[in-house]
Amino acid sequence: MKLSNRTIVVTGGTSGIGLAFALDLLNRGNKVIVIGRNQATLDQVTNKHKGLIGLQGDVSNVNSVREMAAFLRDRYPEVSILFNSAGIMRAFEVMDSALDLERTTAEVETNLNGTIWMTEALLPQLARQNEAMIVTVSSGLSYVSSPLHPVYSATKAGVHMFTDALRIQLKKSKPNIHVIELVPPLVAETNLLPDMQSGGGIPSMSLETLVKRGIQGMEHNKKRVVPGFSKILRFAGKYFPDALSNAMARG
Template structure:
């Protein structure tokens, strides 16, 4: 797919992976709309990166997604790329008796439901375009669990499976919509995990730079790749197939 003259919607586009791709895709002559929950953050990002278009919304809220989809349809009917980047990662103990049930599934609402809901809401519009694309962001941890991130890995495994199903259904429908799964390894620059679990930590793993991840993903989008599995994610994919228990156990110490 030619990555210019598109209208691109990026959830989680005001920070981390989403913002990194937004900046690169803007440079390539695309109209880029970044979605974020905090209007102050949106305003700051738009001021810093001239040309980006900001849209406030919450992918964990069905009401918000319906409003965003309606706004996009009315104001950007030509939108033809959806980049699902919104996500959170938390470490916590399942044996914590003080944790509310709602807190235990925050990643499900944003990482998994948000990806599914946003895609479903915009699919009718994407299907009307001559050529379109949906990008989902899973993780190397979709291939095996990180014990101190008990829900994150599960949601990313769900994103992986959902993306495959979406691709197959669209292929069979004859619609010209490319579906690519981006499978990032650890990218420390994203500050994805705001909190830690006291007394426990993941083992030291090499971190990929945001610039490198963006280069891998852009190349994959241009070539209509089914999935892009760069760096350590390849190792985690192999480990998930052949040594899931030993590798998961080695990811916790202390």
């Protein structure tokens, strides 16, 4: 798929992986709309990076998703790429007596529900384009669970499964929509690094390298981009998932 002269929506586009991809795509001559929950953060990012368009919204809130979809349909009907990057990662002990139920499901609402809701809400708009693309961001931990993050791995496994099913359905009904799963390993420039390195010494990848690999995959309409240590996790998930999960738990 040609990645220029397109209108692209990036959820979680104010930091980390989302922002890095948004800036790369902007520099390729695209109109890029970044979605974030906090208006002040959006203003800061769009003021710093001229050309980015900010859209305030919360992918974990279904009513907000509906409002964003209606806004995009009316103001940017030419949107042809959705990059689902919004996500959170939390470490907690399941026996923590101070843990509230809402905290245990926060990742489900953002990582999994948010990906599904944004995809479903924008599908009619994407289907009208001559060529369109949906990118979902899962994780190497969709293959092997991190015991320190008991819900995160589950949500990313859900994103992986949803993406596969989505791709197969659309191949039959809407072959003009490409579906790509980006499976990042631990990325050095994100705020997850210290937490994850304490859980098994997982090697990281630079954000620049991840973007390069991801863009190449998008240009070639790859089904799945599994760079760096994510390849090892994919292999381990097939043949010795318990051993690696236990190693990460020991730190």
